[in-house]
């Protein structure tokens with residue numbers, strides 16, 4: 001495989017643009033993009049779990065919440081420094097998620113969704129109700145990691161960890177483990193019979209995906225300065241799924257494209273307030289109907305359409321598509 | 326009994342589904358290097374027995390031994406890693422993965438490197454005349470091609486000892502059937518792989534298998550060469566009496 005193919009050059013250009021973008025945009029948009037990067041991590045890690053592996057968890061947002069609260073509470077209640085509280089927050093999400101992963105081993109599809117949703121509600125209500133400890137619905141102040149409200153350092157922090165998360169997921173999906181995860185979603189019985197230790201990889205993927213969500217959550221708290229049970233609202237989970245579906249489930253760029261473009265769209269529609277969710281839902285329905293593979297599918301078709309003009313011969317993919325109508 | 330010659334030993338196995346005895350006190354031994362046929366009318370418990378051997382189901386009573394070691398109760402993937410591969414009556418390939426990717430997984434799980442796995446896969450796909458489809462998703466293949474892919478996928482295991490096949494010839498085109506028979510013979514003679522093959526095709530079973538075991542209504546009713554069992558009154562009764 002070539003390192004300097006068109007795709008990698010494109011990625012590099014995008015990264016350079018992202019690095020220099022803050023120079024030309026306002027503080028407001030830097031903040032918007034920081035949040036978009038947070039959701040990029042959430043969407044990409046959920047895609048690993050729910051997309052590639054087929055573990056349709058509805059508790060992914062909760063791990064961001066657990067990470068954020070753990071780190072913040074360790075600092076506020078126990079006086080821990082950042083370098084202790086941040087790893088501790090990530091570690092705890094990984095431990096809890098592997099326990100949840102073990103519980104969900106024999107559960108599939110809608111039942112897995114229900115169990116993880118119930119887990120999410122239990123955690124959210126715990127943080128709401130134990131207000132003496134957690135600040136309840138009002139939330140709790142989270143120490144700012146850079147000690148300032150200026151958005152630029154947080155922009156780079158989230159750009160950095162988003163790139164880290166995306167690279168980690170790409171490495172996993174290209175490794176043998178990536179093959180195993182896809183085989184588990186596709187046909188777990190065949191996977192087991194062909195020697196895939198599905199117990200091990202199901203727990204592994206829960207742990208990695210939730211660990212990434214935990215990491216995003218920890219830094220989110222320390223960037224925003226206030227965390228509250230809103231982080232655990234089901235709306236958050238729905239948004240993550242919307243990002244992935246609009247961008248393209250089971251593609252590597254899909255969650256990134258989805259999270260950033262939809263967050264951007266939501267900012268443009270800010271004046272519409274509650275009506276935004278209606279518009280988004282309509283878009284999701286349109287995409288599900290016409291571009292099952294999301295925006296990435298749209299790009300692929302466009303690319304194919306441009307190539308067809310130039311090249312002519314029908315590719316295997318087109319053949320297949322025509323057969324299926 | 327001598328453990329060395331008995332690759333697989335099924336001892337008094339019972340499998341209950343609720344009140345139904347799908348396998349009723351079945352015993353059988355398969356020797357190393359055999360190509361054993363497993364026949365019987367529909368619903369006689371053949372697939373159930375395969376699922377017990379490969380750890381998809383748990384036995385209700387009895388035990389299953391492989392090289393003298395008890396394997397019932399082990400996870401399917403552990404059983405696979407011991408050198409037992411299988412195919413399914415309705416082909417189970419990973420539909421959203423390419424033909425080549427389908428081939429790589431059993432090699433990866435058994436510790437083959439990417440390079441080794443790929444060259445072995447291409448060799449086998451070439452043999453199976455699937456090589457030009459290697460980058461197509463498995464869901465775009467015909468039923469027969471899927472069956473063939475499923476079969477050669479099992480050959481990717483680097484220490485394959487026992488291959489259990491559930492109706493590998495059902496519904497496949499004559500030419501594909503030929504390739505499947507050829508591959509079975511090749512792996513049996515060249516690599517000393519033992520086979521346990523469920524099939525309805527008496528002529529194929531007769532040509533391929535040294536010995537057949539006959540199941541009926543969950544019980545083992547006969548065993549021997551094809552000629553022997555074909556003349557067994559119980560077997561004739563089972564097939565004619567329904």
Ligand SMILES: Nc1ncnc2c1ncn2[C@@H]1O[C@H](COP(=O)(O)OP(=O)(O)O)[C@@H](O)[C@H]1O
Pocket residue numbers: 342345347365366367368369370371372373374
């Ligand atoms: N998972 C299952 N649950 C309940 N009954 C089953 C199950 N699998 C098989 N059976 C029943 O067990 C009997 C044997 O089935 P099977 O092993 O599939 O037969 P064969 O492969 O010889 O046609 C049948 O009566 C079938 O209906």
Ligand SMILES: [Mg+2]
Pocket residue numbers: 371372373414491
């Ligand atoms: Mg059957």
